[in-house]
Amino acid sequence: MDNLLVKQFSEINLNDPFFDSLKKDYSEFSEWFNKKSDQKALVLYSDQGRIEGFLYCKFERGHGSDTTPLLPNKTHMKVGTFKFNPMGTRRGDRYLKKIFDYAISKNADDIYVTVFADKHRYLVDLFSRYGFEHYGTKNSNNGTELVLLRDLSKNYGDVDMDYPFININGCKKALLSIYPKYHTRLFPDSKLFTESPNIVTDISHSNSIHKLYICKMDGVSNLSRGDILVIYRTGDGQGPAEYRSVATSLCVVENINTLSSYQNEEHFVNECSKFSVFSEKELREIYQERKYNYVINFTYNIALPKRPIRQALADVIGLDRYDYWGFMELTDEQFLKLLEISDVDGRLIRY
Numbered sequence: 001m002d003n004l005l006v007k008q009f010s011e012i013n014l015n016d017p018f019f020d021s022l023k024k025d026y027s028e029f030s031e032w033f034n035k036k037s038d039q040k041a042l043v044l045y046s047d048q049g050r051i052e053g054f055l056y057c058k059f060e061r062g063h064g065s066d067t068t069p070l071l072p073n074k075t076h077m078k079v080g081t082f083k084f085n086p087m088g089t090r091r092g093d094r095y096l097k098k099i100f101d102y103a104i105s106k107n108a109d110d111i112y113v114t115v116f117a118d119k120h121r122y123l124v125d126l127f128s129r130y131g132f133e134h135y136g137t138k139n140s141n142n143g144t145e146l147v148l149l150r151d152l153s154k155n156y157g158d159v160d161m162d163y164p165f166i167n168i169n170g171c172k173k174a175l176l177s178i179y180p181k182y183h184t185r186l187f188p189d190s191k192l193f194t195e196s197p198n199i200v201t202d203i204s205h206s207n208s209i210h211k212l213y214i215c216k217m218d219g220v221s222n223l224s225r226g227d228i229l230v231i232y233r234t235g236d237g238q239g240p241a242e243y244r245s246v247a248t249s250l251c252v253v254e255n256i257n258t259l260s261s262y263q264n265e266e267h268f269v270n271e272c273s274k275f276s277v278f279s280e281k282e283l284r285e286i287y288q289e290r291k292y293n294y295v296i297n298f299t300y301n302i303a304l305p306k307r308p309i310r311q312a313l314a315d316v317i318g319l320d321r322y323d324y325w326g327f328m329e330l331t332d333e334q335f336l337k338l339l340e341i342s343d344v345d346g347r348l349i350r351y
Contacts, residue, residue: 003045004053004094010037018051022083025116026142042098044084044091053084055095057102067114067138067147074109077102082113082123090274092126093209097300100130100164103152104347110152114138114145124148131161155350159226159252163209164301166252167350172227173335175247175319175328176220176296178213183233185277186211187249187300211251211300212275216292219327220256227253229298230338232325235310245310245325247338250302257295259287304342316341 014033023029036056044053058080063070079099084091103111112135115123127148135149156162178186223229231249235241262268265287272283272295286292313319317337319328330338339349 004098005043005045006040007043008038008040009033012041012043012054013051016051018054018083018085022081025119041081042095044094052087053091053095054081055079055098056081057099059106059108066140068136071112071135071149072110075107077106077108077111079111079113083120086122090208092122096126096130097164097209104164104345108152110149112147112149114147116143117146129160130163131156159254159299162350163252163299165348165350166228166250166301167226168228168332168335169351172223173230173330173332174219174223174227175230175232175325175330176213176215176217177232177234177326179234180236182213182277183231183248186213187231187303208275209299210254210275211298212272212277213296213298214272214276214278214286214292215294215296215326217294217327219329220294220296221258223253223256223296225253225255228335229253229296230330230335232313234325242311243309246307247313247342248304248307249300250304250344251298251300254297254299257297258293259290259295261295262287302344302348304344306341306343308338308341312341313338 014030019029019033026032039056042053042055043051046052056079058078060071060076060078061074063073064076077099082095084095086092099111111132113123113127113132115127117124124146127150130150131154132148132150134146136147138145138147155165155167157167229251230247231251232247233245235244238244259268262271265284268287269280269283272278273280275297276283278286308317310325314321317334319325319330319334
């Protein structure tokens with residue numbers, strides 16, 4: 001499995017063939033790289049130790065001086081150097097998730113990146129999917145680059161373009177339960193490592209924005225694009241569910257399919273394998289046995305800073321202990337109370 005690691009520049013092999021195209025595109029790249037020896041980048045390594053992805057970001061303030069037009073007079077996070085070998089959509093998503101997490105944690109007003117569009121069309125398409133717009137150009141001795149900018153205050157009204165922000169008006173909110181063995185595989189980027197539901201550590205090497213889950217709960221058929229899911233990890237058998245079952249994450253529905261939506265078994269496996277918690281063998285069994293009919297595609301937007309246990313969900317938020325917790329619609333009042341007791345960053349919520 002690939003490893004996504006934070007490394008100092010001095011620890012990174014500049015002679016790795018991965019950097020050859022960057023050296024070709026930017027004549028000053030090697031000199032710039034060596035000057036950053038004490039700074040850090042996010043590096044993706046293969047199992048063989050070869051570099052497969054690289055991300056370096058920095059923060060700036062004001063109009064800048066090298067773009068046309070000049071940047072807004074705000075705080076920017078610049079994606080200074082970004083490249084990955086595109087062997088599937090997950091790699092780009094994993095980096096985009098980190099980019100957004102970092103920018104929001106540092107209170108940036110926007111994020112921008114410069115790209116040689118004719119050479120890196122896949123990057124232009126990737127950033128555009130998540131709300132980056134063509135802002136202008138940057139001219140240098142290396143040529144002309146597009147300037148793509150994502151205004152973090154702008155609301156597009158679209159699940160992907162608004163990511164990671166969640167629009168909560170006019171949509172359904174529902175609790176979706178997932179067994180622990182599947183939850184760990186679906187959301188590996190945050191793990192409860194003590195019995196306290198409030199202590200979370202980032203252990204991820206495989207973050208991705210898009211997720212897929214397959215279930216048989218009839219209520220999910222009422223969901224639509226833009227509806228919100230509160231992910232609920234059921235008890236693990238190590239103690240009473242009142243204290244071991246927890247709400248962990250907020251996600252936004254992209255679409256709902258049924259098994260009959262797919263042309264055949266191969267189509268089903270190909271479409272679901274990239275983002276599913278299930279192995280190919282499990283997917284084939286699901287298709288053949290037809291026990292689970294609903295396929296939910298959703299974006300993974302927020303890991304709850306504090307994770308309310310079942311007791312709090314019932315006693316504080318007001319969920320009915322005797323209702324079916326596999327899938328349960330929430331009222332707006334219940335959802336807002338969940339945001340409050342979970343300490344969700346208010347900047348991520350759009351009303």
